[in-house]
Amino acid sequence: MLLRFLFVLACGLGVSASAMAATPSVLTTIKPVQLIAAAVLEGVAEPDVLLPPGASPHNYALRPSDRRRIVNADRLYWVGPDLERFLQQLLDSQLSARRLDEVPELTLRRFDDEHAEHSHDDHQAHESEPEHDEHEHEHEHEHEPGTLDPHIWLSVRNAQHIALWMATDLAEVYPEHGERLQRNAADFVQRLDHLHERQRQRLQPLADKPYFVFHDAYGYLQDSLGIHPRGVFTLSEEIQPGARHVNTLRQQLTAAGPTCVFREPQFPARRVESLTAGLPVRSAELDPLGMDITPDARGYETLLETLGDTLANCLEEL
Structure with a gap:
């Protein structure tokens, strides 16, 4: 009886494993890419995400379990080597992988474009290069001039093109749901048109309000909304900035007058507080990865x- 029970159990587990293996992933x-895929896959499947909350796509260290998930995925969507540098060698030979920075009709920015790097046109307020000594370690700007700005998901138009392209691509994985995928993508595009118009109407009157960011990640969003920062502060969340560097940044803030400073979740709030102490500065948090x-x-x-x-609420208070 025991042998018969073990045989039946093994057969049952085999069927279960086969069924699970047959389910596309x-x-x-x-x-952010998961969010776009979730809109396209509504009612069909739930996409998973590789990076855990708080992890940086610039320098994530793959675990063995991550590698298994990559190999087993029926589709893997990544932005490209300008963002997920740690994946380039692995995904070059992964047939299921799709680079989104190669999707047709995207608008791509480079960090030496007119609106890239630290500022925009007449609002330029570049940092002076601080002198370094052995006790002061400054953080180099993470994006080299001429490289692709990989934050392509922050453009509404790019997100729409990616969704429509995904719908066609995912029809190969879910052929019985092709029409549903196309309909989901079309609905997504229409909703984004309405959202984009509402945001432009609210933010364009605030275009002359000064603000600063700590990460040169928002160019696509800013271009589409018609707003641009006075500057990008190149402080690292890992490295304490030297006194001269902080003084240079405070000079920019002082010259700007009442202004907004936007940090990101991984950036210590106390660093912003020490930088802005005594100045007419409002601070808020932007999260381009939408962790929560x-x-x-x-x-x-x-x-x-x-x-x-977040942008509008702060700028409207100036």
Whole structure:
């Protein structure tokens, strides 16, 4: 009886494993791409995400379990080597991997473009290069001039093109749901058109309000909304800046007058407080990766709404 029970159990487990193996899986490297995929896959499947909350796509260290998830994925969407540098060698030979920075009709920025690097046109307020000594370690700007700005998901138009392209690509994985995928993508595009118009109407009157960011990640969003920062502060969350560097940044803030400073979740709030102490500065947090957003059909819209509202709420108070 025991042998018969073990045989039946083994057969049952075999069927279960086969059924699980037959279920297609969609994996994205970062949360924003997962949010776009979730909108396209609504009612069909739930995409998974590789990077855990708080992890940087610039320098993530793959675990053995991550490698297994990559190999087993029926589709893996990543932005490209300008963002997820740690994946380039592995994904070059991965047939299921799709580079999103190669999707047709995207608008791509480079960090030596007119609106790239530290500022925009007449609002330029470049940092002076601080002198270094053995006790002061400054953080180099993470993006070299001429390289692709990989934050392509922060453009509404790019997100729309990616969604439409994903719908066609995912129809190969879910052929019985091709029409549903196309319909989901079309609905996503229409919703984003309405959201984009609302955000432009709110933010364009604030275009002359000064603000600074700590990460040169928002060029696509800023270009689409018609706003641009006075500067990008190149401080590292890991390295304490030297006194001369902090003084240079405070000089920029003083010259700007009442202004907004936007940090990111991984950047210590106390660093911003020490930098802005005694100045007429408002601070707020922007999260371009949407770490806390639920990956559902409206998740990408929530990401854009959160970013736009955070910008507008602070600038409107100046």
